[in-house]
Amino acid sequence: MEKKDDNYYIEKVKNGQANYFSYIVDKYQDIVFSIALKVLRNREDAEEMAQESFVKAFRSLHSFKGKSKFSTWLYRITYNTCISETRKKKHHFIFTDDVQIRDEAEELNLDGIPEENREKYVKAALEKLPEDEYTLVLLYYFEDQSVDEISRITGLTASNVKVKLHRVRKKLYTILDDMLKEELYAIL
Structure with a gap:
């Protein structure tokens, strides 16, 4: 199967075919988790916030206008989600074995x-x-x-x-x- 660019899958999701969002998750899950892990310094919190970032991205996908790369938009959601979480909690653990x-x-x-x-x-x-x-x-x-x-x-x-x-x-x-x-x- 030929790989399509992000916009192809985004348009499919915007048109009601939510199952195409799995491509986006598969493509970006490692980096989203890595950002979350470094910011939060706790594996469990990072997993939770990575998942939360994808949920937020899915729910807000209609607002993605394509003025920047999709990855930039997603990383911004992830970064902001994690920063908000650090304001709630103050954990200082990191497991660098999980950083790819x-x-x-x-x-x-x-x-x-x-x-x-x-x-x-x-x-x-x-x-x-x-x-x-x-x-x-x-x-x-x-x-x-x-x-x-x-x-x-x-x-x-x-x-x-x-x-x-x-x-x-x-x-x-x-x-x-x-x-x-x-x-x-x-x-x-």
């Missing part, structure tokens, strides 16, 4: 890290980032969202997103460099 790191991590220019260890180091470095910085990295590097799309998702200005991404890159390089030095000293 894909091959696109190489875009961070990790040439100094042996290929077989990159995922391990990137996960460990990401774990050390605050939730807002992690979300920016996740959206930009792993979900290929543009600065403007991230701006719409997070509510930050585009210039603020650029500055924060620059600072986070520098911070990640420092974290990774420190981790590599620690491992080198442990070997020696």
Whole structure:
């Protein structure tokens, strides 16, 4: 079966064929869960808020006008749902084993890290980032969202997103460099 773009499925759902929404859930469930997990820092809450985000998206699908990518719209719903939840609860747990790191991590220019260890180091470095910085990295590097799309998702200005991404890159390089030095000293 030929895969269609998001708009095809959105139109089907808007026209009363709700079963087509399952395609959207299948396509975006991992990233929606990853955003929720990082913001909420609790697996059970993240699962609940990811589900809640999809429910909100489904109920509000008629208001999606297509002025931005559907993923941007969905991530904004997820981010706002999770931020609202953090205002209700204050949990500080994270299970980084559940964060999915894909091959696109190489875009961070990790040439100094042996290929077989990159995922391990990137996960460990990401774990050390605050939730807002992690979300920016996740959206930009792993979900290929543009600065403007991230701006719409997070509510930050585009210039603020650029500055924060620059600072986070520098911070990640420092974290990774420190981790590599620690491992080198442990070997020696």
